[in-house]
Amino acid sequence: MIEQDSEIVFNKRVAADTFFLGLRSPRIVAEAKPGQFVMLRVGRGMDPLLRRPFSICGVRDDDLVLILYRVVGRGTTIMCDVRGGESLSVLGPLGSGFEMPHKGEKPILVAGGMGIAPLIFLASTIEPGSFRFLAGFGSGEEIVATDEVGLSGIDLSISTDDGSAGHRGLVTELLENRLAGFNGNINPVVFACGPLEMLKGVAAMTANKDVQCQVSLEASMACGLGACQGCAIRRSSEQAIAYYHVCQDGPVFDVNALDWERL
Amino acid sequence: MIEQDSEIVFNKRVAADTFFLGLRSPRIVAEAKPGQFVMLRVGRGMDPLLRRPFSICGVRDDDLVLILYRVVGRGTTIMCDVRGGESLSVLGPLGSGFEMPHKGEKPILVAGGMGIAPLIFLASTIEPGSFRFLAGFGSGEEIVATDEVGLSGIDLSISTDDGSAGHRGLVTELLENRLAGFNGNINPVVFACGPLEMLKGVAAMTANKDVQCQVSLEASMACGLGACQGCAIRRSSEQAIAYYHVCQDGPVFDVNALDWERL
Amino acid sequence: MVHPDLRVKIGPMELKNPVLTASGTFGYGKEFSSLIDLDLLGGIVVKGISLKPREGNPPPRIVETPCGMLNAIGLANVGLESFLNEKLPWLQGLNTAVIVNIYGHTVEEYGAVAAGLSGVKGISAIEVNISCPNVEQGGMAFGTDPDMSAKVTECVIKEADKPVIVKLSPNVTDIGKIAVAVESAGADALSLTNTLTGMAIDIEKRVPKLANISGGLSGPAIRPVALFMVHQVVKSVKIPVIGIGGIVDYRDALEFLIAGARAIQIGTANFVNPKASLDIIEGLRMFCQENRIGRIEDVIGTLKI
Amino acid sequence: MVHPDLRVKIGPMELKNPVLTASGTFGYGKEFSSLIDLDLLGGIVVKGISLKPREGNPPPRIVETPCGMLNAIGLANVGLESFLNEKLPWLQGLNTAVIVNIYGHTVEEYGAVAAGLSGVKGISAIEVNISCPNVEQGGMAFGTDPDMSAKVTECVIKEADKPVIVKLSPNVTDIGKIAVAVESAGADALSLTNTLTGMAIDIEKRVPKLANISGGLSGPAIRPVALFMVHQVVKSVKIPVIGIGGIVDYRDALEFLIAGARAIQIGTANFVNPKASLDIIEGLRMFCQENRIGRIEDVIGTLKI
Ligand SMILES: Cc1cc2nc3c(=O)[nH]c(=O)nc-3n(C[C@H](O)[C@H](O)[C@H](O)COP(=O)(O)OP(=O)(O)OC[C@H]3O[C@@H](n4cnc5c(N)ncnc54)[C@H](O)[C@@H]3O)c2cc1C
Ligand SMILES: Cc1cc2nc3c(=O)[nH]c(=O)nc-3n(C[C@H](O)[C@H](O)[C@H](O)COP(=O)(O)OP(=O)(O)OC[C@H]3O[C@@H](n4cnc5c(N)ncnc54)[C@H](O)[C@@H]3O)c2cc1C
Ligand SMILES: Cc1cc2nc3c(=O)[nH]c(=O)nc-3n(C[C@H](O)[C@H](O)[C@H](O)COP(=O)(O)O)c2cc1C
Numbered sequence A, B: 001m002i003e004q005d006s007e008i009v010f011n012k013r014v015a016a017d018t019f020f021l022g023l024r025s026p027r028i029v030a031e032a033k034p035g036q037f038v039m040l041r042v043g044r045g046m047d048p049l050l051r052r053p054f055s056i057c058g059v060r061d062d063d064l065v066l067i068l069y070r071v072v073g074r075g076t077t078i079m080c081d082v083r084g085g086e087s088l089s090v091l092g093p094l095g096s097g098f099e100m101p102h103k104g105e106k107p108i109l110v111a112g113g114m115g116i117a118p119l120i121f122l123a124s125t126i127e128p129g130s131f132r133f134l135a136g137f138g139s140g141e142e143i144v145a146t147d148e149v150g151l152s153g154i155d156l157s158i159s160t161d162d163g164s165a166g167h168r169g170l171v172t173e174l175l176e177n178r179l180a181g182f183n184g185n186i187n188p189v190v191f192a193c194g195p196l197e198m199l200k201g202v203a204a205m206t207a208n209k210d211v212q213c214q215v216s217l218e219a220s221m222a223c224g225l226g227a228c229q230g231c232a233i234r235r236s237s238e239q240a241i242a243y244y245h246v247c248q249d250g251p252v253f254d255v256n257a258l259d260w261e262r263l
Numbered sequence C, D: 001m002v003h004p005d006l007r008v009k010i011g012p013m014e015l016k017n018p019v020l021t022a023s024g025t026f027g028y029g030k031e032f033s034s035l036i037d038l039d040l041l042g043g044i045v046v047k048g049i050s051l052k053p054r055e056g057n058p059p060p061r062i063v064e065t066p067c068g069m070l071n072a073i074g075l076a077n078v079g080l081e082s083f084l085n086e087k088l089p090w091l092q093g094l095n096t097a098v099i100v101n102i103y104g105h106t107v108e109e110y111g112a113v114a115a116g117l118s119g120v121k122g123i124s125a126i127e128v129n130i131s132c133p134n135v136e137q138g139g140m141a142f143g144t145d146p147d148m149s150a151k152v153t154e155c156v157i158k159e160a161d162k163p164v165i166v167k168l169s170p171n172v173t174d175i176g177k178i179a180v181a182v183e184s185a186g187a188d189a190l191s192l193t194n195t196l197t198g199m200a201i202d203i204e205k206r207v208p209k210l211a212n213i214s215g216g217l218s219g220p221a222i223r224p225v226a227l228f229m230v231h232q233v234v235k236s237v238k239i240p241v242i243g244i245g246g247i248v249d250y251r252d253a254l255e256f257l258i259a260g261a262r263a264i265q266i267g268t269a270n271f272v273n274p275k276a277s278l279d280i281i282e283g284l285r286m287f288c289q290e291n292r293i294g295r296i297e298d299v300i301g302t303l304k305i
């Protein structure tokens, strides 16, 4: 794990309000695993104060850390104005990452919106064709499933809320169909990242069922290091200690480890 | 007086740490008088919070407000990164401005460092050749006496602290020589702007003497409108009320109006 | 739905909208009149007025801090007489509420200023600044002691023929206690908060950056503190509360209204954006429209706990 | 001149430099160990330890504010026993001062934690957090009342075999009074300030942004307030004072040292810049070199008024 000023190699718009950022940091590339994240300091001033967490969306050429982000507030608005040649302070890689799929398992990647970022990285590390990738977006113009972000040659099933592309409806509906198709021979294993409501839907289909499932979650974070205890999230009620810390114990969790009722 | 987002037409380096900014604001141009200033909001966030005051250094083509500034701190560091095409919120014109020289008077403009800015504007409005312009800088690389900033055809006497250009020493020494050369026939009238120490030197040569003198001063400011009373400055002790407000009563004052001992 | 009703009542006073400009940050109104249409405001709270004119503290009087500023103006003002003769007539020509902020260094001085405003037309209310040093009691502010706060309030009410708003200091252990004392003393409304006391040091010269040593911290930096105090006071008293502290946009304003403030004041934001108060009024209007809220009153105090 | 002496003495404790990391912002030290060399620090103040482990408040626990943040962690910690068994051995391997921040919900609990740390090696001092709610007295913090502050201090001193630093709350009318009470009760040093109480509201959902409703404001926003309180306390007491609040660079640190703080703690800045504490140490060193100051001690308390 390191903290350093990293050169921005590119920072380009790839879909509506969505940007793709390449940061030069060979040391982070050397350590990064799918599911891990970095924290970026946006702007040089003290406002906004805290670093912003972003999943690592991939690595390239031994030295580029890739990030896919949506402009949603003050920090990301500042970020999208930063140009190649400038630099940003990056802290990472942070968190635990996905447990990689094992032999004989059939991975199903389920993304909602920007939740696609860590799954793109995951997809790039598992055998092409060996998995399914379901991705939901608000509308067609938000779709980032392009070569540019490292999704070439991957067969994506897409859903949009407004039906402007792919299946009209929720990505969880695609997952439901997909899971229904499995027989006892192959073990589906689900990797999901996206808005909480979507993850709740995924949890409803997988938690305490025969389907293994790892979810990547978000929480407000201050340190990203396990030091401030700010990113607490409820463990499933069977467990002795009430909270995990998303930055350290996660952001990837087994679906059965969490208390979905109270998330 | 108006407040509006104004397009930045250019923002270019003209000397060491010194930038020249052109803002499109026909309405400010229409009102602006030499000695007045504007307040710029640097950055979009809340930190730095307050607007920064800058003298109007000139106007051009009926729509450009010109500003000459030195990078000294957080606000100006942010400013010098802003590019043409972006916009800044400008409030102005503010303050009272210089009282223009009258017939039969011989204006002497005395600038220290960035104090040259309002005097460039003043010079552009009085008859070429009818005045003297003395300008002091720290060193040769700080000299902004170029065509670019509107000083073409003006005969400048320059001093530098380190002697790397012009007279080695203080610009007040140039002024002293100049004043010594006057006989009773012509009335010298001094217009001075620069660091406080320099202005104190100018005041020592002019206050309560036969030499008329207007000085442009600085103070920490919050509103620029005479509303907050933050920019107080001591009046000369003879006067009933103890303070002027630089933003409204100034920034230009008659040298005899101020209490130089306690400035 | 097209025109949400932004009117609010603060005790006996009705405002056309809940947005006031805060004392000391808006001069006597006129200073902003070439920049914005003052008639659109809910009201103007003028610079604190004392019995006699005051010159204020020596400079430097202001210094910027992270997301805030310190001021030690020292309550410079033209004094009661000049205010009535030179400033008020112009304000009376406006179509907005004019609230006169007053202060004194003794209880009697407060009363005298209130008396001087009695019978004067065109003043909607008096706002009593109790954050000033109490010279009779060694300089600790009146507003830090419940009994003294109550005394000042009583004395002003006795002399005043207008609604009395008491403006509380945040530099206290338990603002709820002060609020209750002031309510019991008969105040019509409360406004809070004034500035937090703070300091900054020039490390090169090793002197305080303000000639007065300390000053009052205002601006976005203090917003969370002010909001919490409003939340506490709203729970403690029945009289209306006006929220102040670090409000720069309509979203900030809504935080205070939702917490239970019936109006808000815009202070430091006027310096950053002279149109801040009007932008906030417009923002509140839009918020109501988008959320199909007919009256801003229906937003006030809707915090779910 | 090449190597300015950065050592400072805090009562009986000597630090290699005046820069400590603040409780709750630096975990148990280990969390930052892969990012910075902890041995370079003046010391580490660990997360507040209670007698029993505590899970802390429900989320959300943090929210960003202008130049600051609110936290309502709820003093989540591993508890005394786990701290001694699992965290302390690793800390003992460091070559820096380890200060254990403690708290309780009753006077006796404070004493019990202090007793539990007695006889334990590798702890340079105890820092007593008196900003926690006093459950016996209705939840108002111990640190807002001089008598209760003194009681807690006495009880800890009775049980402790190490220097006792008492950490003051800024949410009081007169911090000087509390400081004097704690000094009289025998504290070896004071540290200030803890966080200011604040709040933020989600205007869409109309709920507090923190599950706990209110939280503690920290970061640059509060620096002027903390600095002023340090200035006041330094004037009121003879024991050493440690300055805390919004320090992010060496210039901020110098403001506190010049005001009279003998050491400083870095809190929220650790999140923004994990190297902040080391950058500050380096900045102080450079400042001394450039200004030909042989010992940082010669900077402390040099404010000219
Ligand atoms: C482990 C982790 C990985 C993430 N990975 C990505 C990613 O790959 N791409 C991406 O675009 N975003 C990602 N996010 C979310 C991202 O951190 C936020 O969108 C970002 O911090 C918003 O910053 P802002 O200043 O623009 O928004 P703010 O102005 O801070 O907030 C704007 C809005 O966004 C919401 N918001 C702020 N922070 C978060 C958060 N942490 N989670 C959810 N909502 C938030 C706020 O509640 C508010 O409504 C991740 C978050 C976490 C915790
Ligand atoms: C009426 C007026 C006209 C001015 N005209 C010009 C101009 O034409 N060109 C120009 O370059 N500058 C001018 N200044 C000064 C300019 O406003 C400051 O340099 C600027 O505000 C510094 O902002 P900053 O954020 O970069 O510095 P900060 O980070 O705020 O401060 C950096 C350093 O600059 C000093 N400083 C800050 N503000 C002022 C100030 N108002 N006066 C003097 N020193 C200050 C600080 O004490 C500090 O040492 C003018 C000031 C006034 C009051
Ligand atoms: C420059 C300045 C002068 C002020 N003068 C007064 C005053 O005379 N009377 C008063 O009650 N409050 C005064 N205040 C306090 C403000 O009215 C307001 O309570 C405070 O600034 C907090 O609000 P804000 O954060 O929106 O600025 C002053 C504030 C500032 C910044």
Ligand SMILES: Cc1cc2nc3c(=O)[nH]c(=O)nc-3n(C[C@H](O)[C@H](O)[C@H](O)COP(=O)(O)O)c2cc1C
Residues within 6 Å of the ligand: A228, A230, D022, D023, D024, D025, D047, D048, D071, D073, D075, D101, D129, D167, D193, D194, D195, D217, D218, D219, D220, D222, D244, D245, D246, D247, D265, D266, D267, D268, D269
């Ligand atoms: C997330 C967080 C947790 C904290 N936990 C504690 C604690 O356990 N005990 C304590 O005395 N102070 C605690 N504090 C207060 C800090 O130690 C410090 O006093 C405060 O944050 C002000 O300093 P800063 O502005 O540099 O952060 C905590 C602060 C934060 C931000």
Ligand code: FES
Residues within 6 Å of the ligand: A220, A221, A222, A223, A224, A225, A226, A227, A228, A229, A230, A231, A232, A245, A246, A247, A248
């Ligand atoms: S963000 Fe600090 S512990 Fe997770």
Ligand code: FES
Residues within 6 Å of the ligand: B220, B221, B222, B223, B224, B225, B226, B227, B228, B229, B230, B231, B232, B245, B246, B247, B248
């Ligand atoms: S800056 Fe506000 S009165 Fe001059």
